[in-house]
Amino acid sequence: MIHLLLTAVMAGASAGCAMNPVSGTPDLVFMSESSEVNIGSTNDAKIREKYGVYDNPELQAYVQQIGQKLAEQSHRKNLGYHFTVLDSPEVNAFALPGGYIYITRGIMAYINSEAELAAVLGHEIGHVTARHGVRQHSAATATGMVGAIIGVATGVRVSQDLFNVLGNAMLSGYGREHELESDRLGAEYMARAGYDPQAVIKVIGILKNQEEYEKKTAAAENREARIYHGVFASHPSADKRLQEVVGEADRYKTLSAPYVGRENYLKQIENLSFGTVKKAGVLVGNRYYLPESDLSFDFPKGWSVQPALTSLTTVSMASNDQQARLQLDIHDLDKDVTPDEFLKRHMQLNDLPKGESVKGLSQPSFTTILPMASGFSANETRVTVMHYNNKRLLLQGTAKTPGAFATADRVFLALAGKLRPLKAEEKTAVERRGQGQRLRVIRAVSGDSFATLAKKSTLEKYSEETLRLINDKFPDGEPQAGESIKIIE
Structure with missing residues (x-):
């Protein structure tokens, strides 16, 4: 048959x-x-x-x-x-x-x-x-x-x-x-x-x-x-x-x-923005700031941001041992749709497991655990939906093993309760820090080296290697006098 x-x-x-x-x-x-x-x-x-x-x-x-x-x-x-x-x-x-x-x-x-x-x-x-x-x-x-x-x-x-x-x-x-x-x-x-x-x-x-x-x-x-x-x-x-x-x-x-x-x-490409700029979020110490959404939160201890997966409307995080992942997605808010109804529509589910509101939040919220498989995990996923000003926040956390999930789930729930708007002084500091670097084109002169140029760069780490990479001089090439080269300021 x-x-x-x-x-x-x-x-x-x-x-x-x-x-x-x-x-x-x-x-x-x-x-x-x-x-x-x-x-x-x-x-x-x-x-x-x-x-x-x-x-x-x-x-x-x-x-x-x-x-x-x-x-x-x-x-x-x-x-x-x-x-x-x-x-x-x-x-x-x-x-x-x-x-x-x-x-x-x-x-x-x-x-x-x-x-x-x-x-x-x-x-x-x-x-x-x-x-x-x-x-x-x-x-x-x-x-x-x-x-x-x-x-x-x-x-x-x-x-x-x-x-x-x-x-x-x-x-x-x-x-x-x-x-x-x-x-x-x-x-x-x-x-x-x-x-x-x-x-x-x-x-x-x-x-x-x-x-x-x-x-x-x-x-x-x-x-x-x-x-x-x-x-x-x-x-x-x-x-x-x-x-x-x-x-x-x-x-x-x-x-x-x-x-x-x-x-x-x-x-x-003169004056091209280089690296992360304020719209995509700024990490200062252990606090992450999203100025466009007026949102900030303390980064979980033992976790790091995943830059390749982070955009204007998404922040992706992973535990340092790579056993657990957490993603925050920012959506426009339709107040006529409750958090649990949004979750059903977004996940295309007919029914939701029993859930509850997030403790400590004044705006509508809903959190539950879904039996959801993915390429990363074949276990459970903690899903939380929250109303935040004129935005709807969706948090999804999962882990590779049941044991890792049990440990990480406390982080997932704790983060949901720590989201808050930026303070006035934070907005000013983040605006200044979040401008990012700019790419400039200069004419190399005799005596220039990527080591000396790196010392003048605003790059905080890997500056010499980065300059070599963007100028096709990696791993040990040097600028030639009269040559146009790119620097980061």
Whole structure:
């Protein structure tokens, strides 16, 4: 019976086949191009709200211009492409289906030329043109269909969270084959647009150095590493497969001397914000401040913030032993919806376990424990919803083991009762501290070294290594007299 049902499912799935715009071969997809564009358009607002759009119209226009120049050479030039610089210190770039492409100011600090920027944007355009997001979504849909049929036949329920599958792929990568395909396509679009496709190898080498160093410092600080998904395990200088797919683009070159645009790019990123700024929260001592939401709380002892997972509307924390995690999400408040009703809608639950209000809070609240499995934990999750001024706060805490959860649950409940607004003197101090650093471009003079420049920098730690990384001089390069270099003030 199961065999017959699976055969029926696959027969129905074949009806969803379409021609892949890159390869010209059939694709198993369950989404029209108009639906694909609608997904991008619908979720664009969510991405902008979560990360924030970097407030620099000139830089936004510059990135849009370079992106469109590449998109015009792509296999799907008919799409209305949108390129946005996000106000995030994360080192990342990603794409939504339908032509919505994002690059963070964090990754732009490590790029050193227009050609390298084109390499990152071209890679993300490649994901769109090859419909990697759509194919990921369709594969998950097929899995969900098969799971439903198996459930009917066996009584075993199989579920699939399609949004999480697509979201994880966007931010963490689609696997080596799809990433290589995007590198190949991006290199082709670069060559056709007048850039040297070897800039793909160059920028991946820079980001690989950043990744390796970031992983070491993140491990020492017990936090998540901030790395770009389009980088493989091996260094590009030793990755023959990567070199081969990029080398294929040489036949598409339109210029004998492809454009690099180093000085023009450095001019564009002059005064770029570097690191965390006040909107994303400021940690002073053991207290965390969110000025945009007029919210602060004492950071739990033995816990640390997870910068790579923190945005304008989210603060993620982890215990130093990495056994427990806690996430605070900030939502707009609809006063007509009670905390428990919001939780049911947000979690898509028909019923909630017995819960209670958070002790010590005057505004409406609700807290309970849900039997919720995740990639991190197959145990319980403490979920708390609170009204806070004109915001709704959602706290979700989980742990790897039942014992770790029992210990961490006291932290989850205690934090909920410690949230408070900023005091007047705190607002002034946080405003001053939270401005963040700025990237400046200077002309190196004889005698300059990254050691001496680091001493003048406002970077509090790893300053010499950071300057080398953002200038592609890691691990031991030095500035040359007359060379334009980036510093952090």
